[in-house]
Amino acid sequence: MMRRKQMLKLLDEEILEHLERETQDNIDRGMPPESARYAALRKFGNVTRVKEQTHEVWSLTWLEQFLQDIRFGVRTLSHSPSLTIAAVLAIALGVGMNVGIFSVINGLALRLLPIPRAQEVLSISQVIQFHDHGTRFVHNNGGYFSWSEYRDYRDHNHTLSGIAAYEPYVEATLAGGSAHRIMGSLASCNYFDVLQEHPTLGRGFVEADCTARESNGVVVLSESMWRNQFAADPALIGKPIILNRTPFTVIGIARSGFIGTDLIPSDFWVPVTMQTALEPGENRLANDNMSWLALLGRMRPSSTLDEVRAELNVIAQRINRQYPGRTISLVIHTARFFSSPEERQVLIPVSSVILAAFALVLLIACTNVSNLLLARASMRQREMALRLSLGAGRGRLIRQLLTESLLLSLAGGVLGSIIACCLFPGLTRFVTSHLPSDFPVVSINVAPDLHVLMYALLLTVCTGIAFGLVPALHSTRTDLNGSMKSDGAYAVSGKRSSRLLLKTLVSSQVAVCMVLLLAAGLLLRGLYYAQTVDPGFEMNGVATSVLDLKSQGYDQPQATQFMMQFTERLRSIPGVTEVAQAESAPLAHDFSVDHFTLPGHSDQIPIEYNEVTPSYFSLLRMPIIRGRNFTSSETQSSPGVIVTESTARQLWPQQDPLGKVLREGNGHVHTVIGVVRDAQVSHLGESTSNYLYYPFSPEYDGHGSVLVRYAADFSDTARSMTTAAHAIDRNAAVDVTRLSDYLEVWRTPSRIVAGLASSLGALALLLCSIGVYGMVSFSVSRSIREIGIRLALGADKKAIMRHVLWQAMKPVLIGGAAGVILCSMISSVLASMMFGIGAHDPVAFVSVPCFLLGIAVLATLIPARRAMDVDPSITLRCE
Structure with a gap:
């Protein structure tokens, strides 16, 4: 292809030389020159055809024809510039939009994790099927593993150089200055080693860091967290910070650009053995039947993906034999942000x-x-x-x-x-x-x-x-x-x-x-x-604050005491007319549902519910159209519940709902004492689904919302609410928002x-x-x-x-x-x-x-x- 012209020239010279020799031979035999020339051409054959046959042997004909088509196509399109420009712009518009949106999806699901040699890191998930009525506790994702399962896979495989476990999306309250919420991860001690991510300042975890339980904890901070919250102070290494009322010693600062192994960036990493310190009230480390840890493994250079799957499936089958009635299937592939089957x-x-x-x-x-x-x-x-x-x-x-x-x-x-x-x-x-x-x-x-x-x-x-x-x-x-x-x-x-x-x-x-x-x-x-839309309740002039005292280190008595003092202080704020508590504020994307049965029926009816104080309905201007409201002495264990209009119509059509009975899944029996007007408190645009209210328990478990109706300026009210919380606990994290802002979500x-x-x-x-x-x-x-x-x-x-x-x-x-x-x-x-x-x-x-x-x-x-x-x-x- 590169010497095409030269070879064609040589071919012409060779054919001409051959014809001249043949003509000369004919002349030597006595033929006239013109007859000798024609005789030589007749004996040689079609010169053009011989050239074409020789050229086909020399080169890739299809490639030459393709190049010819390109040259002809360019000339043809250049003769119609208006058509060419219109077509190119139309295709650019269509292709550009599709490539752009694919780049977003690629960043979410197809791009490898932003870590060194990411192609070697595998995501390990599991799918559990029960053959009887077995159950499993799930935190975050059903494809995650328990602590004991992680250790089994970590200690008994030979195809992976290491398996790391971590719990993503762990919320914590950072004390000091103005307390605020941050999000990080609980990680096994080999987390940074498996990912080959080494902090730029300080160090990562070592085995001794994972022996601490509830005290003497250490933490590695992200570079953005270190820069934004601690002004990039290099002297922070070795100093303590307070997370959820627990001191953690800063031992390292992650490199710039490392955000963790999930789409939501992590601000910190704490050893997984400190789980009860950051998340008090539940010891997940001791629960062998809970999915809460994501696993990542790095392949050895000598291993293949098929070998890893085969070996880990052998371990999974051994775990299956320990729990009759269930089957574990592993899903193993190259790690990305959306790796688990549930996410995909x-x-x-x-x-x-x-x-x-x-x-x-x-x-x-x-x-x-x-x-x-x-x-x-x-x-x-x-x-x-x-x-x-x-x-x-x-x-x-x-x-x-x-x-x-x-x-x-x-x-x-x-x-x-x-x-x-x-x-x-x-x-x-x-x-x-x-x-x-x-x-x-x-x-x-x-x-x-x-x-x-x-x-x-x-x-x-x-x-x-x-x-x-x-x-x-x-x-x-x-x-x-x-x-x-x-x-x-x-x-x-x-x-x-x-x-x-x-x-x-x-x-x-x-x-x-x-x-x-x-x-x-x-x-x-x-x-x-x-x-x-009119959601069926009055949200203007209402401020709300979601409190998660449990994650901030409060036990139940402490949380109950804090909430009693907090609500009393809120009532004394100038301009505040009403205060109410609820498990979930209206339209807060916080859903609770349980299954109930009616007397004489075996069908289970799913009903969403909320726990509220008696002032909840008056604060939101939701009238009780039948029956009565809760009293301050009633708790969740009391038999009385309040249902919505649509719930009463669907469960007891053309009947008086007052006094009707609902049996909860745990056997508790509840009696309807009131009917409240329908409102879109759970899903915007939906007010006809089954919904009921329990009385709010005074034994506060640490999680819930406080609603305040105010007549003053919102910023003044929000500042006063934050001051009231900090007067009780200066490290309490309190975020105050307008209730109407929930609509934006x-x-x-x-x-x-x-x-x-x-x-x-x-x-x-x-x-x-x-x-x-x-x-x-x-x-x-x-x-x-x-x-x-x-x-x-x-x-x-x-x-x-x-x-x-x-x-x-x-x-x-x-x-x-x-x-x-x-x-x-x-x-x-x-x-x-x-x-x-x-x-x-x-x-x-x-x-x-x-x-x-x-x-x-x-x-x-x-x-x-x-x-x-x-x-x-x-x-x-x-x-």
């Missing part, structure tokens, strides 16, 4: 829906480019017919046309990928920085890597084939005789197949656009409802999804409008002769206008109807974001199609009006 069960469906939505925009872009190529192919019918008549194979022509499509796709894919890599990191930071304060901080690396580059390349190639194959097949299936005789400008003006294909592509565009616009319309309707995911869907819908609408405009413009340009003849014969311009509009709107109506039907079938996927608006909301299903049809009419008017400006005399003169 959530991530995969969500990611699939998001990728499908973005792929729909790319599909519309592909359809637009197909329309452009079809219009261009109609102008090249005589060229294709001439090539076929000269002996070109149809497959060779299809390959040439696909090469042109791939050139367009590669140009658009490269441009779109560059734009995505530049824009999406900033967009991701913008979205995460504008999440409500209740949302945990997440760290997503959306920088391009091999996964993103391979996805962009695969998507680009598939896109080029997708929008180029149909025009290529269609333009090479031609009538040679008719195409050669016809004028090139009108070669296919009358072909029904061309018009049908064009209209089919437009119908598919409109259908996809309708789905995206309807989804956006439904989400916007749900978001508007969330913004204007519900609205934010809906707002993000609605904004995303609206953006996709707007882009789809733009591309769809361009497609409809292009179809009508092309149809009008191909019908100029027909329109001119009609006008010359006396046809009315308005009649022609109506005819053109009807022909243009038929595929739009068909596609719109298909889109409405398709969206009605899949709209239930959006139910969780609708907040009570039905998945077949009539407002959205009427307004969105009307809006799309209106845009389509506008897109057809401009080219349709051009049809009215046709001069019959000019048309007939040209004819």
